[in-house]
Amino acid sequence: MSRTTPGAESVKTDATSRDQTAAPAQPGLTHGLKQRHLSMIALGGVIGAGLFVGSGAGIASAGPAIVLAFAASGLLVMLVMRMLGEMSAANPASGSFSVHAERAIGPWAGFTAGWMYWALLCVGIAVEAIGAADIMTSWLPDTPGWMWVAVFMAIFCGANLLAVKNFGEYEFWFALLKVVAIVAFLVLGVLAIAGLLPGTDSPGSSHLTGDGGFLPNGTDGLITGLLASVFAYGGLETVTIAAAESEDPVRGVAKAVRTAVWRIALFYVGSMLVIVTLIDWRDESILAGPYAAVLDEIGISQAGEIMKVIVLAALMSAMNANIYGASRMSYSLVARGEGPRFLGKITGGVPRRTVILSSVFGFTAVELKYLWPDTVFVWLLNCVGAATLVVWGFIAVSQLLTRRRLEREDPGRLVVRMWFFPVLTYISLAGIATVLLLMLREDDTRTQLWYTAGMAVVLAVIGYLKQRGWLRHLRFRFTGGFGTGASGGSDSSGGSN
Numbered sequence: 001m002s003r004t005t006p007g008a009e010s011v012k013t014d015a016t017s018r019d020q021t022a023a024p025a026q027p028g029l030t031h032g033l034k035q036r037h038l039s040m041i042a043l044g045g046v047i048g049a050g051l052f053v054g055s056g057a058g059i060a061s062a063g064p065a066i067v068l069a070f071a072a073s074g075l076l077v078m079l080v081m082r083m084l085g086e087m088s089a090a091n092p093a094s095g096s097f098s099v100h101a102e103r104a105i106g107p108w109a110g111f112t113a114g115w116m117y118w119a120l121l122c123v124g125i126a127v128e129a130i131g132a133a134d135i136m137t138s139w140l141p142d143t144p145g146w147m148w149v150a151v152f153m154a155i156f157c158g159a160n161l162l163a164v165k166n167f168g169e170y171e172f173w174f175a176l177l178k179v180v181a182i183v184a185f186l187v188l189g190v191l192a193i194a195g196l197l198p199g200t201d202s203p204g205s206s207h208l209t210g211d212g213g214f215l216p217n218g219t220d221g222l223i224t225g226l227l228a229s230v231f232a233y234g235g236l237e238t239v240t241i242a243a244a245e246s247e248d249p250v251r252g253v254a255k256a257v258r259t260a261v262w263r264i265a266l267f268y269v270g271s272m273l274v275i276v277t278l279i280d281w282r283d284e285s286i287l288a289g290p291y292a293a294v295l296d297e298i299g300i301s302q303a304g305e306i307m308k309v310i311v312l313a314a315l316m317s318a319m320n321a322n323i324y325g326a327s328r329m330s331y332s333l334v335a336r337g338e339g340p341r342f343l344g345k346i347t348g349g350v351p352r353r354t355v356i357l358s359s360v361f362g363f364t365a366v367e368l369k370y371l372w373p374d375t376v377f378v379w380l381l382n383c384v385g386a387a388t389l390v391v392w393g394f395i396a397v398s399q400l401l402t403r404r405r406l407e408r409e410d411p412g413r414l415v416v417r418m419w420f421f422p423v424l425t426y427i428s429l430a431g432i433a434t435v436l437l438l439m440l441r442e443d444d445t446r447t448q449l450w451y452t453a454g455m456a457v458v459l460a461v462i463g464y465l466k467q468r469g470w471l472r473h474l475r476f477r478f479t480g481g482f483g484t485g486a487s488g489g490s491d492s493s494g495g496s497n
Contacts, residue, residue, distance in 0.1 A: 029094060029245050029349060030163070030245060030349030031246060031247055032164040032165040032349065033164055033242055033243075033246040033247070033252075035246065035251075037172050037246070038252040038256065039256070040171065040175040040176060040179075041321075047175070048232070049131060049311055049314040051267070052291055054228065054231075056290045056293075058225040058228030059276065059281050060281065060286055061224035062222050062224065062225025063211070063212060063214070063221060063282075064208045064276040065225065066229070066281075067272050069222060069229045070268050072229075073229040073232075074229075074264040074268055076392075076428060077230075079419075079427070081236055081237075082260070082418050082424075083395055084237065084240055084257075084399070085416045086257075086399060086403065088243060089250050089257070089414075090406060090414060090415065091103075092244045093244050094241055094245065094332045095336070096237060096241045097237065097240070097394060097395045098110045098111075100395070101114075103398075104400075104401040104402045104405075105394070105397060105398060107466070108460055108463030109397075109460075109463070110336065110338065110463075111333070112460045112463050114329055114330075114333045115338075115459055116387050118326050118358070119384055119387070120234075121322040121325050121329070122361040123362075124234075124235075124322045125319055125322045125326070125359070125361075126363075127381075129149045129362065129363075130369055132148065132319070135308050135312045150363075153359060153363050156170070156316070157323060160359075161350060161352050161355050163349065164350065167320060170320045174314075174317035175317065177310070181310045185295070188300070189274030189275075190274065193278060200298050205277075208276060211282060229268075230389070232268070237325075238321050242325075242328075244328075254416050274294070279297050289307055323358055326362075330343065330354040330358060331354040338463075365377070365380060382447055383452060383454075383455045385445070385451065386436065386453075389432055390456050392428075393433075396428045396429045397429070399425055400425050400426075
């Protein structure tokens with residue numbers, strides 16, 4: 001297979017069969033994302049509400065050693081993103097790792113990884129909508145939380161229904177705000193550590209070594225911090241989904257992946273180091289929000305309210321990105337014959353039916369939170385608790401198989417290459433397996449692991465039965481059944497109903 005320009009390759013691969021495992025085209029989707037959108041999505045995508053708020057629990061467990069936990073989990077994430085970037089630069093597709101898993105492992109794998117990730121994103125929409133509503137009701141206590149959930153869902157569902165550039169514009173400005181906030185925090189933190197900030201004295205290493213030591217809770221605390229840090233990185237995969245609708249998918253993916261190292265090191269590891277250097281890790285305010293606690297410690301007035309604004313932006317950004325990612329993943333699955341065919345219609349370059357499906361599922365999850373907060377909603381959260389790790393496992397295995405095939409058939413398409421292949425791929429798989437095993441140590445994470453495993457098994461069985469043709473009798477009254485894959489494995493339905 002000869003190497004072509006990205007545009008020519010997209011046209012060519014739309015007609016390529018599944019057996020030839022070439023990159024699918026997106027003839028129904030537009031390329032409305034500009035390079036500035038993709039760059040900022042890549043830059044701001046690593047800064048989520050989990051970093052601003054969720055990291056507090058990890059700090060409280062691991063103490064100063066949280067820096068090591070974030071560095072270790074960050075290294076694993078960088079390897080996963082490098083593998084995903086290699087495959088996505090060679091074969092841009094809105095289904096991202098689901099498409100790669102289908103080609104490398106089999107249709108059952110693409111089905112399992114895709115629908116599991118879709119469920120993860122939809123539940124994430126609900127969690128973020130609830131979090132954003134809580135912030136709004138803290139400012140306006142006389143307003144009901146459900147009203148804010150409805151407002152946010154309407155805004156972001158509507159934006160994603162109109163055009164992909166709307167998603168890009170929202171994410172551009174949200175990401176810009178998050179990047180400015182985290183950079184300002186790091187600058188202020190470094191000045192405070194150096195004793196150059198007016199009204200502050202340098203703490204030196206007193207908090208790093210004097211409050212119980214660098215590893216105050218031993219390896220148990222470090223492991224708990226490691227698990228908390230792993231899940232703070234979730235959502236980085238969205239940039240490879242969005243790249244398929246950008247002006248230059250190959251260049252966009254390559255740039256995003258190559259800058260992942262410094263982004264993770266600066267935003268996550270750097271900010272954790274600033275936090276545990278400036279404040280006692282045992283300070284109870286860290287659990288409420290470590291960034292606000294540090295700003296308050298160095299004398300920044302209204303630190304809590306400032307961080308509420310930033311966290312609100314992070315939550316809304318995540319809602320927007322999750323609706324987008326879920327709609328594109330489900331659309332890709334439908335286009336490849338892995339879902340109800342009626343969802344595959346493209347209108348105005350947007351898969352509006354999958355946008356609505358994903359938004360409705362997310363809104364339904366919010367209703368479950370209000371109706372059965374301690375039963376059904378918790379069950380839903382547990383089902384997707386370890387889904388990110390399952391997806392990462394599919395990515396690693398897919399890259400291992402895809403890389404060898406590309407080296408044989410078309411090495412010119414390896415624009416991005418995994419470092420020290422295959423050694424680091426095997427190390428990544430070992431790292432993912434280690435984290436899964438560590439989840440067995442804690443009651444909460446153990447429950448999540450078993451529920452997620454059950455969901456993965458159910459999806460894998462359905463996908464395998466469908467792959468074998470044993471579910472062809474299944475019909476939907478309004479759809480004519482599941483797609484048959486007649487598009488040859490294409491990632492797009494071309495707008496057909």
